Structure formats: structure tokens, C-alpha cells
Amino acid sequence: MSFKLPITAALLGLLTACGYPQTEIVTRGDQFVLTGIIDETTLDVIREARQGTPGISTISLQNVPGSANDEASLSKLTHYIRAENLDTIVPSDGIVASGGTDMALMGRRHVIEPGACVGVHSWAAGVFGLAVDTGADLPRDAPEHQLYLKFYDSIGINRDFYWFTLEVAGPDDVHWMTPAEINRFGLSDVPVPADGKTAAQRNERCFGRLTV
DSSP, X not given: OEEBSOOOHHHHHHHHHHOOOBOEEEEETTEEEEESBBOTTHHHHHHHHHHHOTTOOEEEEEEEOOBSOHHHHHHHXXXXXXXXXXXXXXXXXXXXXXXXXXXXXXXXXXXXXXXXXXXXXXXEESOTTSOOEEGGGSOTTOGGGHHHHXXXXXXXXXXXXXXXXXXXXXXXXXXXXXXXXXXXXXXXXSOOOOOOOOHHHHHHHHHXXXXX
């Protein structure tokens, strides 16, 4: 199993002892507001919400800090969101990281609002609480990369973004992307304006929002 979460010692303890908050959706105006960690149940959560209110076509990722099972979520979830012509948005007070950042890119139209926190880092593979392998440790021709490369190919994101995520932070850390980085890789269909924030200011703001 591979996963994209900031795997700190404290987080490992929490996940092992208490599990993790699975994704939940509430309807707010003309949007579905999504929170929680993506796993194999997320697709059913979205389907159920749409059955009740099929006229809504935008998923707002309010607090989606990662994914617990990339193999179970990436391809099926992407296919559904694209087939249903759903849009994704990270609101100005929202946060996505790791696998949550991947989900933010699945929408037919994907928008990151100014002030939103977008975190990336290397994925890890293994079992919670045990030693893991990380994407950054593997050569670029390793087959383990194919799941992610095929995903980014399918949504039209340059593979350079994938290699960037592996190199910029390890699995126990998060790099909060600058507006320039978001625009560089085309992560938002509406360019994000410069905010003048330092890395320290961005870390304070975004780590303050990061919850599991």
C-alpha cells in the first residue's frame, strides 16, 4: 500500500491508535465541501452526495491533508470526477496536501484560490508504524512510479511536477507551494497572484491549518 500523508511520529501514533478521519461531504450553497483523508471509501461518499443533489458540480476541498491508499483512490476517483464533469476548488481558507493535492487536480476545471495552502512531498509505501520505502529513494525508471506518472498524464499535468514533489520534501515533511510554483506547473486553471509571503509565513499559516 502506498500513501501520501505527512508521516511524522506523532501522526503515526494517532493513525495506529485511533484510525483516521475518512472523507465527509456537506452541501454548502452550490458546492460540495469535502474534508478528511482520501481512501477507497471517498468515491462512494461523493456518489452518495451527488445522488441527493445532482445539480451540484463543484467539490470544494476544505481540509484534505492526504490519502491513505493511493492504489484504491487515484484511478477510480479521477475517472469518476472527469466522467461526471465535476470541478474542484481549493478555497482561500482551505488546505490540501499530499494525496489531497492530487485530488485538487482531478477536476475538469481545477482552481486554487489565493491564500489556499497546497502541500506536496514524497510518497511512502508500507504499513503504518513500520519501516517504509519512499518515492525519492527509487530510481526514475522504477515501476513504482508508474501509478503516479499515469495519473498525471491522464489529467494533463506535466511529469515534472511529480519529480518536483519527490525532491522538494520527504514523506515526514510538507513543502507548501508558492503561487509561482503553482503557476509553473499549471495546477490552477486561474493563475494565482503573488502573495509576497516568506517561506516561514507560509509554513506558519499552512501548518496551522493541517489536521488529521
